[in-house]
Amino acid sequence: MGIADRLRLRDRLAKARMYCERQTIASFGPHHAKPQGRLLCYHSVGQPDLGVNDCSPARFRRHIELARQLGFRFVPAAQIASGAGTSRDLAITFDDGWKSVLTVAAPILDEYEIPSTLFVATGLIESSSEWHRPRMLDWGELTRVHGMGVDIGSHSVTHPDFGKIDKARAFDELTRSREVLKSRLGINPDCFAIPFGQSRNWTAAAHEAAGEAGYRFVYAQAENTRPPGTVPRTFVTWMDDDRIFTALLNGAFDNWEEWY
Numbered sequence: 001m002g003i004a005d006r007l008r009l010r011d012r013l014a015k016a017r018m019y020c021e022r023q024t025i026a027s028f029g030p031h032h033a034k035p036q037g038r039l040l041c042y043h044s045v046g047q048p049d050l051g052v053n054d055c056s057p058a059r060f061r062r063h064i065e066l067a068r069q070l071g072f073r074f075v076p077a078a079q080i081a082s083g084a085g086t087s088r089d090l091a092i093t094f095d096d097g098w099k100s101v102l103t104v105a106a107p108i109l110d111e112y113e114i115p116s117t118l119f120v121a122t123g124l125i126e127s128s129s130e131w132h133r134p135r136m137l138d139w140g141e142l143t144r145v146h147g148m149g150v151d152i153g154s155h156s157v158t159h160p161d162f163g164k165i166d167k168a169r170a171f172d173e174l175t176r177s178r179e180v181l182k183s184r185l186g187i188n189p190d191c192f193a194i195p196f197g198q199s200r201n202w203t204a205a206a207h208e209a210a211g212e213a214g215y216r217f218v219y220a221q222a223e224n225t226r227p228p229g230t231v232p233r234t235f236v237t238w239m240d241d242d243r244i245f246t247a248l249l250n251g252a253f254d255n256w257e258e259w260y
Contacts, residue, residue: 022237027247029247031250031251031252032251033250035087036085036086037089039090039093040234041219041221041235046060049135053237054238055237060105064112066245076091078117091116092109092116092117093116094119095119096121096155097120097121098136109150110149119152120152121195122184123156123158139184153191153192154193155177156195157173160195163200170203171212191218191219193233194220194230197219198220199222199226218230220233223251234253
């Protein structure tokens, strides 16, 4: 078995493990409301080659409709992050800057009049790699996304693991991404989403750098296990059917971290 075959097998096994894990937690995980609302973290909608991070368009629409049927309302992310949300509030966020946020997600959200926030990794937007270029938004498309009412925040420049870099590089990633967004889009974002976003991907030094760089909110991609001082978000995966998504809204995955 060659390297490519071994990688494909590892990917399939990891997805199978995550599927079993999320099914089990949905059945037996604790359930509780979040008093100040819940932030949902998506990545792409209808780009299946992104693996567990992708949500199909039909499932994304179903998540919206199911949440509304269960009595939730959708509000801006900053409303929840600032502590002004309620237990029936949800917010939708996206990480990275994948093209389907414009082509698929934004039109669906516009149909339901739902606000959202996109955290952009500026270096990936400007990447010339054959893999990233056709899959990522470009600056013109980001301008269109922003014009559709999607808030834009920073997701760094190069999407590094902030748990493995020093404060100086963290500060550079935080400030340069903000400067590029201001130059390209005319905005000065006060919110930042941690790449990978788990407890191991952020340090006290990085948090200090974010404050010094002028960020008001730093969003994680985990709930109860998130790094200190960050805003929790709940990661949504490609496999989250009605049962899993309902459990997710009820807090079953609040002690779960993405390991994939």
